Amino acid sequence: MKRTRGGITAPVGFMAAGVACGIKKGAKDLAIIASEKLCVAAATFTTNRVKAAPVQITRRRLRHRHGARAVVVNSGNANCSTGKRGLRDAVRMTELCAAASAIPPDEILVASTGPIGKHLPMENVEKGIKLAAASLRKSGFHAAAMAILTTDTVTKEIAVSETIAGSEIRIGAMAKGAGMIEPNMATMLAFITTDANIDAGCLDGCLRLAVQRSFNRITVDGDRSTNDMVIALANGLAGNRRIREGSGCNLFRQVLEFVCSELARMIVRDGEGATKFISVTVKGARSLRQAETAARAIANSNLVKTALYGENPNWGRIMAALGRSGATVRQDAVDIYLCGVQVTDGGEPAAFPRGKLSKALRKKEIEIVADLNIGKSEETVWTCDFSPEYVAINK
């Protein structure tokens, strides 16, 4: 696999555009991604029971046909908790995009991100969609990546290529985050394009696994959003033999997982107020589910996160989070390692070199490993620290 230049338009046959139409003040806020050719499509959506209108519309479209040619996305307004008018507005976005691009409306998907509970300013949206459709270019990937941001401070883009099933195929992607899982201003969106020729079921399976091991392994603030959406579009223009189960599917999945995993890490690094990237691994657990539950309890603990912001080696907070996680924990069996330094031995304080640990805690990348020593299962979750800046952003 090679990392290449570019982003969402790196695969053959994709174009993108990002424009400003006044939904947000003075920043790009509307993007379109379009393919020359109808794509095989797969998607995953938020599990929040409150689902934004675009989530409902896109899900419905993909349930009825597994193909799409374009996605229209706005930032600055989540179009969530907006009732029937919100649903009409989301459908209208696809109709406006269809009229401006000569793509049938039912081949267009829609996504939104921003504050909840406000109706879309449809005049601005209409202007923006016309402008974006007219600006669709191969070179539009970065403008599109900018147009989907909210409290993010940088764009999240990646492009890779790999030889699968006889041909070089390309994957391009972009995402937004800030709060993963942040229902007000952010909400996680990711869009992935590929020119691979791939079977619909195979693309769907690969995406589900890749999302499970990347976006579903990160947390900024534990507040799952109403608008989360990951969409993958494959237009087949690479001309490879069709990728299907048993024929290139595993390799494709690995490449896709790499792409999703890189985007997920970019989201955590740019988490609201984040100063550090924290990886939390729980091993020696009774089951994968228990390992994940325990790792999440640590990763979502405000006390663990404020301690790491303060570069404070307070492992007692990790122990307490393990204990309340719901996972089976034998307190006299737990070994905890902070940045590679063992701080507890069988649940008791270990003698550790304080100077070495203090120095390690000043780094930007922090590793927590908790070995429960009662089983063989292991899971890792990624998160960021918790600074006063988070409160300032969200107050």
Next chain:
Amino acid sequence: MKRTRGGITAPVGFMAAGVACGIKKGAKDLAIIASEKLCVAAATFTTNRVKAAPVQITRRRLRHRHGARAVVVNSGNANCSTGKRGLRDAVRMTELCAAASAIPPDEILVASTGPIGKHLPMENVEKGIKLAAASLRKSGFHAAAMAILTTDTVTKEIAVSETIAGSEIRIGAMAKGAGMIEPNMATMLAFITTDANIDAGCLDGCLRLAVQRSFNRITVDGDRSTNDMVIALANGLAGNRRIREGSGCNLFRQVLEFVCSELARMIVRDGEGATKFISVTVKGARSLRQAETAARAIANSNLVKTALYGENPNWGRIMAALGRSGATVRQDAVDIYLCGVQVTDGGEPAAFPRGKLSKALRKKEIEIVADLNIGKSEETVWTCDFSPEYVAINK
């Protein structure tokens, strides 16, 4: 019921003391509560699987005999994740207290609060216990309440009296909090004394219900501690006819619930970094459990709490927390009220007087009511807002 002066020693036959012995720097850190006469005892403990040594010892003592005469408590060190030596130290605290007070060691309970993962400085503890035992007085209630604090900024004390089963009985109590549920510096402790003559089973039942409806309804930061403990001691010196199921028990339970509920509110008001007291009620839920789950999701949302710190009427965050709570939610049925002002109507934005709401959000007491409109169950949870000060305290 009358509120009276005093605290933990208000009931007949109780004495208390609080002294400084150097576990914490320059502050009181060791308390003893003692009764003239053997008491009927009841207690509830943390459900964290990591349990501090004093939690293990006190639980074991109360399992073997339902009586106690004294409690010895230190702050400044949780004696948690301290292995066998921690258990020996906790037992030793009761032995030292017995030697200094002429109360048998197995009638003495023990509690600790403070940072996790450090061994108790037993020389200081020994000095402190001798000093405290020699200082036991009726007037020692306030010193004792001070000696159990950690990051708390005020003591939490209450005393009430009521006529039950033919006599006036008194209940006195003290607690500490700061983070309810805060494994490092705080951890919730509450001690309740009464001179009521009460059946052990009845006291136990009353305490469980009262705790369920008070301490178990508050959250500061969602981080359940390893040391939480509520102990009730009843010495019978009020001379009333014995309170038992069907004879005064209901009235006693109401009074006890009032006492616990007042202490719980004091803990929330003094939560780490708190500037506001927030009550979250979910009604119209399918079951009590779902109402509680949904209320807790709102009360533990960093985004809801930072919004209220900023006096920001961002109800979208409440909607998103409801949606991810796990409770059944029909998004087009939800009505949300902020400080008595309806902000959503059937899941959509309601037209509300912004000026009136902004003014109400500046108050110290904030009320959130979410009506799911799909059932008849209702629960309330109390919490505080989330300020940069929380990060500063815990970093």
